[in-house]
Amino acid sequence: MINENKIYSVSDATTLIKSVLEMNIPPIWVEGEISSWMRATSGHSYFNLKDSSSLLPTVMWKQSAQSLLFKPEDGMKVRVLGKITVYEKSGKYQMIASQLQPLGIGDLYQEFELLKKRLAEEGLFDDERKMEIPRYPFNIGVVTSSKGAVIADIKNVLNRRAPHVNVILESTRVQGEGAAEEIVSAIEKFNRKGNVDLLIIGRGGGSIEDLWAFNEEIVARAIAASKLPIISAVGHETDYSISDFVADLRAPTPSAAAELAAPKYDDLLEHFDSLEKAICDSISEQIRDFERMLDDYDRKYSWEQFNKMLVEEEEKISAIFEVLKISEDHLLNIFELKSNLAVGRLDSLNPLAVLERGYSIVISERNENIITNANQLSENDGIRIKLHVGKLTADVREVSNGL
Amino acid sequence: MGSDKNNSDLTFEDALKRLNEIVHNLENGDKKLEDSIKLFEEGVKLSRFCKDILKDAADKVEGLKKEK
Numbered sequence: 001m002i003n004e005n006k007i008y009s010v011s012d013a014t015t016l017i018k019s020v021l022e023m024n025i026p027p028i029w030v031e032g033e034i035s036s037w038m039r040a041t042s043g044h045s046y047f048n049l050k051d052s053s054s055l056l057p058t059v060m061w062k063q064s065a066q067s068l069l070f071k072p073e074d075g076m077k078v079r080v081l082g083k084i085t086v087y088e089k090s091g092k093y094q095m096i097a098s099q100l101q102p103l104g105i106g107d108l109y110q111e112f113e114l115l116k117k118r119l120a121e122e123g124l125f126d127d128e129r130k131m132e133i134p135r136y137p138f139n140i141g142v143v144t145s146s147k148g149a150v151i152a153d154i155k156n157v158l159n160r161r162a163p164h165v166n167v168i169l170e171s172t173r174v175q176g177e178g179a180a181e182e183i184v185s186a187i188e189k190f191n192r193k194g195n196v197d198l199l200i201i202g203r204g205g206g207s208i209e210d211l212w213a214f215n216e217e218i219v220a221r222a223i224a225a226s227k228l229p230i231i232s233a234v235g236h237e238t239d240y241s242i243s244d245f246v247a248d249l250r251a252p253t254p255s256a257a258a259e260l261a262a263p264k265y266d267d268l269l270e271h272f273d274s275l276e277k278a279i280c281d282s283i284s285e286q287i288r289d290f291e292r293m294l295d296d297y298d299r300k301y302s303w304e305q306f307n308k309m310l311v312e313e314e315e316k317i318s319a320i321f322e323v324l325k326i327s328e329d330h331l332l333n334i335f336e337l338k339s340n341l342a343v344g345r346l347d348s349l350n351p352l353a354v355l356e357r358g359y360s361i362v363i364s365e366r367n368e369n370i371i372t373n374a375n376q377l378s379e380n381d382g383i384r385i386k387l388h389v390g391k392l393t394a395d396v397r398e399v400s401n402g403l
Numbered sequence: 404m405g406s407d408k409n410n411s412d413l414t415f416e417d418a419l420k421r422l423n424e425i426v427h428n429l430e431n432g433d434k435k436l437e438d439s440i441k442l443f444e445e446g447v448k449l450s451r452f453c454k455d456i457l458k459d460a461a462d463k464v465e466g467l468k469k470e471k
Binding site for chain 1: 415443456
């Protein structure tokens with residue numbers, strides 16, 4: 001509420017002015033002439049709308065300016081849809097323009113904007129609808145005029161860049177009466193045949209009337225219905241068409257469309273070479289690791305080492321056997337002697353083995369005892385000495401005790 | 404796996420996808436040597452297969468151009 005008795009600060013007064021202006025003036029269409037058109041690096045455009053007596057500073061934000069179908073210039077008569085706002089810092093009012101139409105051909109622009117709005121609302125431009133462009137196409141369908149520069153540009157680029165890609169053209173008129181219908185049927189034909197991986201549709205630059213076929217609703221709907229991904233390349237970089245919005249991808253020019261569609265042949269071959277190299281490197285690395293592991297193993301458990309170990313073990317074992325053998329013989333001898341002694345029939349149970357080795361048995365003639373101790377005998381006692389072969393009879397000459 | 408696959412069913416894109424998988428698997432290097440060698444063989448075959456497709460396509464396109 002405005003209070004006549006209140007003293008306002010500058011800010012409060014400005015806020016008041018701003019609210020009065022902004023709340024009371026809805027977006028309006030204003031006709032006038034463009035002056036001091038300036039496109040900032042930010043992408044926003046600044047200009048004045050003027051007529052013989054007044055001037056209205058106008059701003060068009062980047063987003064709105066981007067979808068302009070023409071290049072505004074000073075002196076151009078235009079119709080602008082905008083909202084009045086107050087910029088507090090400089091105390092100035094200005095119009096924020098959301099749409100800009102050149103006068104004269106305004107009807108087509110209006111039609112374009114209406115269709116664009118309607119299709120956008122329907123969701124035809126939504127990102128979720130967009131199909132992915134195949135990364136490795138081998139067949140590309142082109143819908144354009146066989147006489148235009150588009151097909152030549154596309155073939156030229158693909159020839160150089162992707163000689164493995166086959167281009168199939170469906171030639172259509174791209175402007176004038178019947179062009180839209182031909183474009184639609186070409187898109188449908190490719191879809192029926194399914195002989196290509198993707199489509200490029202387009203034409204060269206021209207006036208809005210020239211490009212109009214690509215702003216027709218039937219073309220938009222055919223693009224939307226296509227099961228084949230479509231790249232739209234209509235007009236120059238600055239030209240936008242409804243086709244561009246509906247298509248899965250917009251290319252600024254036909255050449256760019258070809259570049260976007262197909263990866264370079266040489267790059268692809270190189271890519272495979274590098275993949276092959278990568279797997280070769282990996283496997284070589286792994287084999288080297290394996291060899292290294294075997295070498296380590298060899299070093300730790302070499303044959304030499306193993307043989308040495310075997311020999312040592314063998315020596316130990318034969319030493320044990322030696323000991324065992326000796327003990328065995330010994331035990332056997334003792335056992336045999338003892339048993340012979342036990343039966344007292346040394347002659348019949350001859351311990352040959354012992355006698356053969358040079359041992360002999362001494363027997364007292366006096367009592368037939370086997371002599372194991374010198375003190376069993378005295379001087380001049382008769383003895384018999386049993387040898388391996390034969391025996392001796394003798395008299396004891398001397399007795400020495402002790403070991 | 405793969406090595407006995409009938410290549411005529413295999414698309415270029417699928418082959419490339421599998422090839423990338425193989426490269427990834429081999430580079431991770433936690434496979435047994437026998438498995439790695441199988442992957443290696445499959446990978447090289449796939450790469451050759453893809454390159455052949457590219458070269459054949461280029462030859463075919465070249466031929467078509469001459470016909471016209």
